[in-house]
Amino acid sequence: MGVLPSQMIEGMIRDGALKATPAILPEQVQPASLDLRLGTVAYRVRASFLSGQNATVARRLEEFEMHRIDLSDGAVLEKGAVYVVPLMESLALPNGVQAVANAKSSTGRLDLLTRTITDGGVEFDRIAPGYSGPLYAEICPRSFSVLVRPGMRLNQIRFRKGQAVLSDIELRKLHAEETLVSGEAHIDDGLGFSVDLKPKNGNLVGFRAKPHTGVIDLDKLSFYEPEEYWEPIRTNEGRIILDPGAFYILVSREAVTIPPDCAAEMAPYLAMVGEFRVHYAGFFDPGFGHARAGGTGSRGVLEVRCHEAPFVLEHGQIVGRLVYERMAEVPTQLYGTGIASNYQGQGLKLSKHFKAI
Structure with missing residues (x-):
């Protein structure tokens, strides 16, 4: 029971509980988390959203998408706008393993609001045990416009079994x-x-x-x-x-x-x-x-x-x-x-x- 360390995260990669295209790089694995990478397209959306129970992010994007941006050669995400970017990683969590995501330190220090959303999600950054499906980053630059490219790592995910919080x-x-x-x-x-x-x-x-x-x-x-x-x-x-x-x-x-x-x-x-x-x-x-x-x-x-x-x-x-x-x-x-x-x-x-x- 507890937060899964780097060696267990590597085991989840080998077992297929963590998948990615292209494959996950060794340097993405941190002592108690996995860095997540931006994919090749960003969707400019009208507003922040959660998919909600029994709904997918892809379906909600059909409702809220304004236009899409190819990130392949780099693109600017503008201050004050909201974007959704499919991540390269996806999950097939075992029952009993839940996950929580958060912005990386350098992301937060730029006032770059970055949250993870999932299919069927009713909370940002919280992923239920046994979740199987894609991951998306919602990105809202608050203070500075930023230039991003595929593979950049703005947020990270941590896995745990059972009750881990110290009283x-x-x-x-x-x-x-x-x-x-x-x-x-x-x-x-x-x-x-x-x-x-x-x-x-x-x-x-x-x-x-x-x-x-x-x-x-x-x-x-x-x-x-x-x-x-x-x-x-x-x-x-x-x-x-x-x-x-x-x-x-x-x-x-x-x-x-x-x-x-x-x-x-x-x-x-x-x-x-x-x-x-x-x-x-x-x-x-x-x-x-x-x-x-x-x-x-x-x-x-x-x-x-x-x-x-x-x-x-x-x-x-x-x-x-x-x-x-x-x-x-x-x-x-x-x-x-x-x-x-x-x-x-x-x-x-x-x-x-x-x-x-």
Whole structure:
């Protein structure tokens, strides 16, 4: 029981539970998830949708399609529009194995809303045990228009058997053994984390996406100048005011550790605490921030969007929580230097497409 590790995912590929055309590449397999690849066509649709019970995504596309775009030579997905892209991968899950999908870290840091939909689906990113059928990515660029090509990996999928979530009692015991977070551990339906608005050096606390920018080619790494796309956020007061509709990159005050026999998912905090959302890319792999994988604790980058009203965010305010899950087995590969992970040991950091600050 638990989240399936890399070696079990490889077994699912061999057994035909995970299929793809062309075949799945070894580098798609992560410690506790599988990267999913864009196919060759994008459908521009009038609105976001779920297929619903007893219906297929293909049938719903007939209702909502505006036009289709060939991605073979690359194509721009425009800010503010909604697209559906068939993925190269499909599933034939065994009974008892369910799946959950999420955006990859670099996808979330670009404010690129990416969700997985399935035939018969009644929720985004949640796939029922025993599902057999195609996978689709719904993509809505929120802050930047992006250039995409077939084979790009914007989202990922995680598989689990049975109940894997650690209770608060189990989480406290694990923290006593592993020190999951620097400082005080706020454990209440998961491990709470807060925002850092008093950095040790200087007064740079985050970035706000600029409203009018150029296109970002997702294949270009360490290429773009941050100041052309982002406005730095500085404060000497330990607080900032979030603007409605604006997108921010901030960082957690705590350094987080994910032990090799666990995985975690970032969950949004209670809506009652304020007019903002923290959560796009939510998967934390086994080994994130862990000494065994070359880490000494890694802070969580927060992708924050303010809603209807301006909101004062203050240093140390709890803004989210990590839900820890047990692994079915320790993965044969861990997040970190061994697999060239981009964000091990991170602090405040933009996506890998931007030059280092």
